[in-house]
Amino acid sequence: MRQADRVTAALLLAFSVAFSVGALKSYQWWGSGGPGPAFMPFWLGLVMALLASMMLIRSLKQQHAGAAWFPRGEGLRDILVVLAVTVAYVALLSVTGMIIGTALYLAVLIRYLGRHPWWLTLAVALAAAGFNWLVFVHWLRVPMPEGMLWTF
């Protein structure tokens, strides 16, 4: 946690300085009779720089490393798999379409995370994808990505 705090504080410090400087450079500081668009971002960046420095100083003075916060081993693998599959799901939505994409996504993750029998996995995946379509597309009339394979 101590290490993470240091890294976060340093990143935030750099970000906030860039934010303030960027605001001053690109936008007007004072407009007609009052503060312009650069005013608030500049001050926010300054306050953030202050807060980040406070955290940096605090974490540098901290003597114990603190508890581990990031998962390792199986936990880390699960997180990464969930993220990767989710990103792939969203990225491919315009190819697969909502129903097929969702059913595939659910089947893959449910099987991976729970090792449930295939019949249960597929039943849940298909039912949920259908229900999702029913509520959003059929009932609420929200147009969903249609995909190239199956359009409706």
Next chain:
Amino acid sequence: MDFLTHLGMGFGVALTPFNLVMAVAGVLVGILIGALPGVGPPSGVAMLLPLTFGMDPTSGIIMLAALYAGTMYGGTITAVLINTPGESASVVTCLDGYQMALQGRAGPALGIAAIGSFIAGTIGVVLLMLVSPLLARWSLSFGPPETFALMLLGLTTVTLLAGEDPLKGYISMVFGLMLAMVGYDIISGDARFGFGIVEMMDGIDFLPAAIGLFGLGEVLAGAEQKGAAQLKTSLRIRDVLPGLQDWARSKWAIARGTLMGFLVGMLPGAGPTVASFLAYTVEKKVSRHPEQFGKGAIEGVASPESANNAAATAAMVPMLTLGIPGSATTAIMLGGLMMWGLRPGPMLFEKNPQFVWGLIASQYIANIMLLILSTLFIPLFVRAVRIPYSILMPLIVVFCVTGAYSLKNNLWDVGQMLVMGVLGYFMKKLGYSPAALVLALVLGPLAERALRQSLIISDAGIGILFMRPISAVLTILALAAIAVPLAKWGRSLLSPKP
């Protein structure tokens, strides 16, 4: 009696079949969401907000408000049965609720929580109805300095109370304000921090952000600890009714909890969680047998459960009358109001009486529904808690993706939701408060406008905040909330703790 005619009109709105169905659906889904560990009220409201886009705003807010009340009770079920609070306002309920469950008294614990919630919710609505119009009339005299000072107070207190580490709370809040700067400037029309990307110029939408930070973020944080806790209890309906003795012990606890909950809930920043902790502490102090607390005292369930429901109702007061949400959940509701094209604040009562009074009347109905449904469907909810995480989690992600997409029907919002989800995961892990970020994101543009308008009308620069009585008091309170972490930080430097 002006407000009786208003209330009559409100019931006219709330009792239409569609709105009635929405209230029931809201309560049911709310209890389910509240019962799922790791998915709290803000996530529930954020994820279901997209469902309301196609509806009339009144029906939408009726569903969301019923949902909010439902989640408050749903969190109790897991707190009592498996010692895992479904949301933060039920953390204290674990102390005595789970002990009661171990003694085979899970039924009465849930029963008294339902009755307490009902009483607190109903009294809360009565108070809401009486207080809001007065507050709205009073706040009509607010100018930009008062508005800004009030927002500053809301932001600082939420931040202060949001987590264990105030410094990290302030970092989350200021980061949220910085994100709120992205997009068109309301006064000059400049597209700030757009980097030439059209979607960025529109700003960072609060809804994908809220769905990501709360829904996806919480679900990711739970992915490491898959597998739901096993519980052996199976409850039947008649087990849920508390006995006469339980009732006698709880009635004053419920009354005290309700009153404290409402007062705390109205304050900006202090939501149901703070209210429940406070009510529990007070109850233990005034009890004739404090030694039983923590060992299954029924008052230890009745009082915080009443307090959190009363606070959830009271949190609507500042949202509706001042346009300033007191908690993450009401911040998301406020965002919803703005998306529906309503302007929260004092004028809401004048311009949209149908909306306001329909909401108030529906709160009465929602509370009755909550009492009936929570007793009737208790076996169903107990079963829902058993759904393994490996099935629940992917379903929630799909819901987050669909919800983010349905806002404007583009994948950019979904991407934004994913990024915010990862951010939310890290924030949760590292002790930053997503609630403070979302509140700042919603209030950011409004606060900026109020500040700049104040400076335009001021002859004394920022000093204008201290020259008007109301804004001076509010600003000083806000500064006090900032001073606390500063003092703490200074002390930690003087005496380095191991």
